[in-house]
Amino acid sequence: MSKVTIVGAGNVGATAANVLAHKDLVKEVVILDIKGDFAQGKALDSYQQASVDGFSTRLTGTSDYADTANSDIVVITAGIPRKPGMSRDDLISTNAKIVTMVTRSIMEHSKNPIIIVVSNPLDVMTYAAYKASGLPKSRVFGMAGILDTARYRAFLSMALDVSSKDIQAMLLGGHGDTMVPLPRYTTVSGIPVTELIGEEELEAIVQRTKKGGGELVKLMGTSAWYAPGAAAAQMVAAILRDEQRIFPCCAFLEGEYGQDGIFLGVPVKLGKDGISELLELKLNEAEMKLMHDSADAVRDVLEVYKGMNV
């Protein structure tokens, strides 16, 4: 694989491109934005960092889809971010049109790319890209779970005063306030987290994680980008290296977890062909109920999208 395209040169897209270039895994990263000069500027600035930090990946910016031809992986970050007081779902009327149009344009120039969606509302925008691309479900998925578990791990790291590197965690469901962090699948260097932290404090961390995106929107007036950009780059790296890493990703469900025909966050294995396996955890009754509640919330937004006929 030699070419990655990132659509959207804004906060998340430019960060993902920059982090990816630092990993030095791919020959070419193209950043495309509707504002072409802006993408060119971001790419040029990023590439001027190459000699300082020592990477060879070449970054270019464009607004012309012809320059994305034969991309192996495409990351879609195009669209508007939310402002304080908004939910991710409020973005649907604008972003559904953008994501659909972007996906169609990408498919005109690349035959069989792997598409990673970042734009919000994530689970439904991933569905929109899946439908617009005509690609198999193994090649279209969304980034949210790595970010949401990263927040969960950060909060646990602060509470326990341990390195977040030693915290392993899993999280399911939609990328909204109904997401389902799983304390039963959280360990610190192999030690169940429940042996290290009290029930109340852990529950407070779970609740803070669920609202983690909103906390940052309130602080900054727009949504986050460092951790989201790095999370998207981590998914691209797992594909480029054919790592077969297990990450929580937004994937199409056809019966798994009792859900059919929607995209939702679940653990998957990622490698050179995209999703090679979807893992079904043995959830207890309470966890399954939270997963179903989250699916219901995503399904409500999916109905709005279907009614839009984009």
Ligand SMILES: NC(=O)c1ccc[n+]([C@@H]2O[C@H](COP(=O)([O-])OP(=O)(O)OC[C@H]3O[C@@H](n4cnc5c(N)ncnc54)[C@H](O)[C@@H]3O)[C@@H](O)[C@H]2O)c1
């Ligand atoms: N999945 C996640 O976990 C996650 C995390 C953070 C942000 N997001 C979402 O990612 C999206 C981008 O966030 P951001 O902070 O980078 O926003 P931003 O405003 O900084 O950047 C978005 C970019 O998209 C571009 N754009 C708009 N329409 C376009 C089109 N038709 N074609 C090409 N480019 C187009 C804009 O010009 C802009 O540069 C938002 O929808 C945000 O909610 C998702």
Ligand SMILES: O=C(O)C[C@H](O)C(=O)O
């Ligand atoms: O919160 C947002 O709107 C952006 C993103 O989904 C996030 O979780 O940071």
